[in-house]
Every structure is written in C-alpha cells, then in structure tokens.
Amino acid sequence: MHEFPRLKLDDMQQDFPGVFDVARYVDVGIGWLPIIREFIETALPMDPSLSVFEVKSKWGALRIWSDTPVIGARLAKAKAEIKSTYRCEICGEPGFVRRPPPGRYAWWQCFCDEHASEDQRSWGTRLQGPMYGYEQVEGQWYRYDEDADVMVPSEPPARSR
Template structure:
C-alpha cells in the first residue's frame, strides 16, 4: 500500500493530512487508521496535525474530540503500537529492519541493515540502499 492509497482509503480521517516519511510505514498506518475508523463514533472528530519520521521512528500527532475518554485511550494505545512497530520496520521498503545509529545525531531511518535478506545477505539490502541513494543523491558507507 502507498501513502496515496492510504489517504483514499481513510478519506474521512485524512482530509488535510500529509506524510513526512516514505511509503514503507504505510501498512503500519493502515492498521492504526483501521482502529480509529472502527471506533470513532459518527459525531466524533479526528484531526491529524502531523505524521512524520523523527529520530528514526514514526511520530503521529493527532487529536480526537467528541468521543468518550475510553475511545481516546484505545486510540492512544494504537498510536503507541504504531510508533513502536516503526522502530523495527524499514521506512523505505516496509520490511523488518533495525535502526542504525540510534544514539547519534543522524538517524538512519531507511534501515541500511534491513532484515529483508536473501541467504547471500545483500540483494534486498542493496535494493533498499539504491532507493535511498536515488532519493537523497548521497553515497552510503559500506554495511
């Protein structure tokens, strides 16, 4: 799923939303918005302020009004789960991965050590790196 498909699928929730990250986290957001779409009452209002990558993980800044506090708690739990799942998911390809350099100033959110590996260990990782290289116009250090 792409981010554009996500916006179409959840048009009522994502009227004015934009995404500041790559398509790899779209499935995580799909699961998150499915919870909101299911639990939000017809008179409830959901507003996305920002969805972005920060410090190598997904951040969702949103608010809910016109709903019971229990619903707000369910949405908060779903948000925390989505953000936690992003730590182990490549932002570019959506496959399992690990965050490189989590303690440095520069966070490698494309997961150069992406766990999408064939037995030879390099083909899928190379594809993810090539995507990153094309988008950023940068050279990457060897893994």
C-alpha cells in the same frame, strides 16, 4: 539521504476520507503504510471523529500527530510508532533504526540491511533504552507485547519509578 518512494498527503486523503482532511503534512516511506493503515483501521471504529494532523519520521521512527481522547485509539497510535522502529521504512521488512556515529550529522532512519547503504550498515543499530515499548496514557502505563502484537497494561518502566 537517499531517495525512495514516499507516502504523501494526497495519497492518505484519498485512502482515508475524513481522517486526513485537516492534515498539514505526510511524508514517510511506503514501507510504513501497513503500520499506518493498521493504526487507522483500529482507531477509527473507536473514535469516528479521528483526525490526523501530521505523519513523519523522527529519530528513525514513525510519528503520528492526531487528536483523540479515546484511550484505545491513543494506544493504537503508540503501537504504530513502536512497531515502526523495527520495520524498514522503504519495504516494511524487518529493519533497525540506524544511528549515525558520534560527531556525524545524518538522519536516523529505520532500514533493513538491503535498503541501508553500506555506510549506514556500518553505523550499527540503535540500542533500545529502558523506556522503549512503553506508553503512558492518562496515568496508566502500557507496554507493547510484540508476541501478541498488542499494548498491555504494565507497571511503569524502571526508569520512571
């Protein structure tokens, strides 16, 4: 795993007073800052008491742990996590989740070709499964519409039926 500029908890507490006050951990590449910023700027007006507890990368995607009962804020979080799977964590340009080959222990990461190592570029990209882009909130399914950049009500994905 190579080193690259990362967001830290202090940065987020300074940029978003109140939102990260109870956060334990923030550690993702600066390329995902616009995605996180969009989430907060969308969710906070809907839920002024929005709290984020943790932000990290898992399986090559952004994970935001927050506690909000507001559906619109929860959909903003889902959208951010989905969008991160095709944005380079280092620079924010279009990228791919890079999955190590079978039997190889390494972190899944979302990088563009420029920031992926030669080895990572040889891994290929993660194929999106049948649940990709979907989120269920309070029994209703939503799907990320990339062209409109919004979460839209949807029928359940075929795999969940």
